[in-house]
Amino acid sequence: MAHKLCGAAPGRCLEAGEIAANFEDLHKPLNQLQAMAAADHCIYCYDAPCITACPTSIDIPTFIHQIRTRNVEGAAKTILSQNIMGGTCARACPTEVLCEEACVRNHSGEEPVEIGLLQRFAVDHLMAQGGKHPFERKPESGKCIAVVGAGPAGLSCAHRAAMLGHGVTVFDARPKAGGLNEYGLAAYKMVDDFAQKEIEFLMGIGGIEIKHGQTLGGNVSLPVLRETFDAVFVAVGLGGSNRLGLDGEDMAGVQDAIDFIEELRQTEPKATMQVGKRVVVIGGGNTAIDAAVQARALGAEEVTLVYRRDEDAMSATGFEVELARQSGVTVCLWARPTSINGVGQVNSVTFERTKVGANGKLEGSGEYFDIAADHVLKAIGQKLDENMLDGLEVQDGKLKVGGDFMTSLDGVFAGGDCVKSGEDLTVQAVEDGKRAAHAIDRFFESAGGEYG
Numbered sequence: 001m002a003h004k005l006c007g008a009a010p011g012r013c014l015e016a017g018e019i020a021a022n023f024e025d026l027h028k029p030l031n032q033l034q035a036m037a038a039a040d041h042c043i044y045c046y047d048a049p050c051i052t053a054c055p056t057s058i059d060i061p062t063f064i065h066q067i068r069t070r071n072v073e074g075a076a077k078t079i080l081s082q083n084i085m086g087g088t089c090a091r092a093c094p095t096e097v098l099c100e101e102a103c104v105r106n107h108s109g110e111e112p113v114e115i116g117l118l119q120r121f122a123v124d125h126l127m128a129q130g131g132k133h134p135f136e137r138k139p140e141s142g143k144c145i146a147v148v149g150a151g152p153a154g155l156s157c158a159h160r161a162a163m164l165g166h167g168v169t170v171f172d173a174r175p176k177a178g179g180l181n182e183y184g185l186a187a188y189k190m191v192d193d194f195a196q197k198e199i200e201f202l203m204g205i206g207g208i209e210i211k212h213g214q215t216l217g218g219n220v221s222l223p224v225l226r227e228t229f230d231a232v233f234v235a236v237g238l239g240g241s242n243r244l245g246l247d248g249e250d251m252a253g254v255q256d257a258i259d260f261i262e263e264l265r266q267t268e269p270k271a272t273m274q275v276g277k278r279v280v281v282i283g284g285g286n287t288a289i290d291a292a293v294q295a296r297a298l299g300a301e302e303v304t305l306v307y308r309r310d311e312d313a314m315s316a317t318g319f320e321v322e323l324a325r326q327s328g329v330t331v332c333l334w335a336r337p338t339s340i341n342g343v344g345q346v347n348s349v350t351f352e353r354t355k356v357g358a359n360g361k362l363e364g365s366g367e368y369f370d371i372a373a374d375h376v377l378k379a380i381g382q383k384l385d386e387n388m389l390d391g392l393e394v395q396d397g398k399l400k401v402g403g404d405f406m407t408s409l410d411g412v413f414a415g416g417d418c419v420k421s422g423e424d425l426t427v428q429a430v431e432d433g434k435r436a437a438h439a440i441d442r443f444f445e446s447a448g449g450e451y452g
Contacts, residue, residue, distance in 0.1 A: 014271075014298075014299040015271075016269060016271035019269075019270050019271045019297065019298060019299065020269065020270060020271070022188075022270075022296075022297035022298075023187045023188050023191070023270050023294075023297060024188065024191065025188065025191050026186075026188045026189055026323075027091070027116070027117060027120075029117070029120055029121065029124065030114070030117050030118070030120075030121045035067055035117075035118060035121045036067070036068065038113065038114045038117065038118055039064050039065075039067040039068040039118060040068060041105065041111075041113050041114075042060075042061060042064040042065070042068075042113045043104070043105075044061045044064070044065055045061065045104050048060060048061045048104075049102040049103075049104065050099040050100075050102045050103055050113075050115060051099075052102065053098045053099045053101065053102035054082075054098060054099050054427070055098070055422060055423075055425070055427045055428045055430075055431045056082045056083040056089075056427055056430055056431045056434070057082055057431075058078070058079050058082045058083055058086070058099075058119075059078055059082070060099060060115055062078050063075040063076075063078040063079050063118075063119070063122060064113065064115075064118055066078060066122075067118060067121065067122060072121070072122050072125045072126070073125065073126050073129070073134075075122035076122040076123050076125060076126035076127075076134070077126070077134050079119055079122060079123055080123065080126075080134060080135075081135070082434075083156075083427065083430050083431075083434075084155075084156055084159045084160070084202055084430070084434075085152055085155065085156060085181070085198060085202070085426070085430050086119055086123045087120065087123040087124065087127065087194065087198050087201075088152070088181050088185075088190070088194070088195065088198055088426060089119070089426055089427045089430065090116050090117070090119040090120035090123060091116075091120060091189050091190060091194070092181075092185050092189050092190065092426055093116060093425065093426065093427050094286075094317045094319070094320075094425070095115055095116035096317055096318070096319045097317050097318075098427075099115045099116075100112040100113070100114075100115050100116065103115070127197065127198075127201050132204075133201075133204035133205050133206075135163055135205060136163075137162055137163055137164075137165055137205060137206060137207055138163065138164055138165035139165055140165055140167070141164070141165040141166050141444065143165075143166045143167070143230045143231070143444050144166065144167040144168070144169065144228075144229045144230050145157075145158075145161050145166050145167070145168050145169070145229055145230065145231050145232070145233060145440060146168075146169055146171060146225045146228070146229040146231075146232045146233070147161075147168055147169070147170045147171070147232075147233045147235065148170075148171050148172075148214075148216050148220065148225070148232065148233070148234045148235060148236055149170075149171075149172060149179065149216075149234065149235035149236045149237060149416070150170050150172035150174070150177035150178065150179060150199075150210055151178065151179020151180055151181065151235055151237050151416060151417075151429065152179060152180070152181055152416065152426045152429040152430050152433065153179075153235035153237075153415045153416025153417070153429040153430065153432045153433040153436075154170055154172070154179070154233065154235035154416070154433060155170070155177065155178075155179075155199065155202055155433065156429070156430040156431075156432070156433030156434050156437075157233045157235065157415065157432075157433035157434070157436050157437045157440075158170050158202075158208045158433075158437075159202050159205055159208070159433075159437075160433065160434045160437035160438065161233075161437040161440060161441070162205045162206065162207035162208050163205060163437075164437060164438075164441045165207075166207070166230075166440075166441070166444075167207055168207060168208045168209070169208075169209045169210075169211065169229070170208065170209065170210040170211065171211050171214035171216070171220050171225075172210060172211070172212055172214060173212075173213065173214060173215040173216075173218075174212065175212055175213070176196065176212075177196075177199050177210050177212075178195040178196065178198075178199055179237055180237065180426065181195040181198070181426065182195040182196070182265065183261070183262040183265055183266070184258060184261060184262065184265075184287075185261075185265070185290070185426075186261065186290035186293065186294055187264055187265055187270065187294065188293075188294070188297070189290075190265075215388070216234070216236055216388045216390055217385075217387045217388040217389065217390045218387075221390065222234075222390035222391060222392070222409075222412070223390075223391075226409070226411060226412065230411070230444065231411050231412070231413065231440045231443060231444070232411065232412045232413065233405075233412075233413045233414065233415065233433075233436055233437075233440065234392065234399065234407065234412065234413070234414040234415075234418065235414065235415055235416040235418065235429070235432075235433065236384075236385070236388050236416075236418050237382075237416055237417045237418055238382035238383055238384055238385070238417045238418060238424075239382070239384070239385035239388060240382060240383045240384065240385040240386070241256040241258060241259075241378070241380075241381075241382050241383070242378075242380045242381045242382065242383055243378075244282070244337060244340075244378060244380065246337060246338070246339055246340050247339065247340065248339065248340030248341060248342060248346065249340055249378075251340065251342055251344060251345065251346055252344060252345045252346065253276065253342070253345050253346035253373075253374055253375050253376060254340060254346050254376045254378070255375070255376070255377055255378070256377070256378050256379075257281060257283065257287050257288060257290075257291035257377040257378060257379035258287055258379070258382065260291055260294075260295075260377050261287065261290055261291055261294065264294055264298075270297075270298065273298055275295050275298040275299060275300045275375060276295075276300060276373070276374040276375025277300065277301045277302070277374055277375075278300070278301065278302045278304075278371075278372050278373050278374055278375070279292070279295040279300045279302065279303045279304070279373065279374075279375045279376075279377065280303075280304050280306060280349050280371050280373040280375075280376050280377070281295070281303065281304070281305045281306070281329075281376075281377045281379060282306055282337055282349075282376065282377070282378050282379060282380060283305075283307065283378065283379030283380050283381075284305075284307035284308070284309070284313070284314035284315060284316060285314070285315040285316050285379060285381070286315070286316045286317070286320055287379040288305055288307075288316065288377075288379035289305070289316045289320040289321065289323065289324050291377045291379055292305045292324050292327075292329045292377075293323060293324055293327045293329060295375070295377070296327045296328050296329060297327070300375070302330070302372075303328065303329045303330065304329070304330045304331075304332055304371055304373075305324060305329050305330070305331050305332065306332045306333075306335050306336075306337070306349075306351060306371070307331070307332070307333055307334075307335075308334070308335065308336040308354050308362060309333065309334065309354070309362065310333050310334065311331070311333060332351075332371075334353055334354050334355065335351040335352065335353055335354060335369075336351060336352055336354050336362075336364070337349050337350070337351055338350050338351065338352050338368065340376060341370070345374065346373055346374060346375070346376055347372065347373070347374065348370045348371060348372050348373055349370070349371050349373050349376060350368055350369070350370050351368065351369055351370075351371065352364045352365065352366070352367065352368050353365040353366075353367040353368075353369070382417075383397060384397060384398055384399070384418055391409065392407050392408060392409065392412070392414070393407065393408035395420075396420065398418060398419050398420050399414045399418050399419050400419075401413070401414050401415070401419050401421075404439040404442070404443075405419070405432065405435065405436040405439050406439070406443075411443065413436045413439060413440055413443075414436075415429070415432030415433055415435070415436045416429040416432050416433065417429060419432070
């Protein structure tokens with residue numbers, strides 16, 4: 001359903017072509033010559049720290065060496081053997097604080113190897129070739145797995161489980177598979193419907209069925225899944241959004257940033273999407289940055305991103321914060337919202353200046369100021385949707401799992417953003433799904449592998 005701005009003033013008068021240009025690929029892909037030059041920058045070092053910095057442990061020096069020797073398909077297989085969603089991760093992964101930050105070139109004051117762009121070059125090349133899927137399934141095991149959630153963790157688990165010879169049925173609440181890859185990433189990071197192209201490629205392994213409109217705790221019951229399937233993998237992500245707890249939070253013009261991003265991702269052409277003239281984004285993560293930058297790209301005249309602490313405390317990377325500034329977003333630090341103002345339609349937000357107190361905790365300074373706004377986007381984090389728990393044990397706001405991703409219920413595993421396994425990143429979710437598939441495989445081999 002489209003978000004209603006009601007009396008909000010329209011933003012800048014941008015032509016449809018200008019808006020379309022604003023949503024072109026954030027990072028232009030490398031051509032053949034550029035890829036060879038970038039690959040030559042890698043020194044193929046022993047015990048490469050970039051491998052350790054990658055949550056999926058891709059053998060980065062090897063795939064770059066394969067590109068250098070013009071074995072691009074081999075490079076893609078090296079990547080995809082560890083990260084089947086390497087195409088998305090090459091586009092959306094914060095490589096600047098992971099593999100590229102670990103690159104030894106940084107120690108001599110040089111630019112790091114362009115690992116993300118090289119990864120995209122290889123994977124895109126393989127996918128463009130079409131033909132046979134690069135991996136084969138083991139013989140049918142006779143075991144069936146239910147995967148709940150078709151996001152990065154669920155799809156990664158489904159693909160690896162299918163490779164291991166198991167049958168997989170994926171249950172997803174949305175009309176399209178992909179989770180945050182389809183609905184939650186900025187449009188300029190995932191152009192040309194890449195999320196769906198990647199899913200089609202992934203499904204080429206065979207042995208996977210996806211059912212849509214299926215919600216855990218709704219029309220999908222965990223007890224029934226346990227009776228029907230030999231194992232269950234729960235990858236429901238974080239479906240609920242945190243609230244500010246302020247009066248006026250539900251008035252017209254106030255919206256969760258993740259809903260704004262989702263609506264925008266599904267809107268074509270982008271010029272038909274509504275945005276206010278003066279937009280305030282509350283939060284300091286990559287979702288806040290994505291929302292702020294895209295609001296400007298749609299034509300918002302003023303976009304102010306407000307965060308309660310300093311820039312070093314923001315979970316958004318330095319690259320993302322600088323991208324926001326270059327896009328015309330004003331970044332306001334050390335302030336927290338105290339009231340959302342308006343009659344029916346938001347017209348301003350009141351903030352209090354913040355500081356760190358003697359006890360090290362954040363506290364208000366008693367100094368207040370207003371920012372005019374006809375569109376407020378809240379990006380203060382997401383939480384586990386308690387309606388989806390269906391008997392699963394929770395610890396510190398996430399599903400409790402052991403080292404093998406087993407939940408409190410025998411034969412039920414979980415991974416991705418709904419568990420604590422690392423940073424809430426696509427690449428970490430992919431790793432969770434892959435590792436959980438192997439854990440399920442070991443579960444089947446163990447003496448306790450039968451239940452019902």
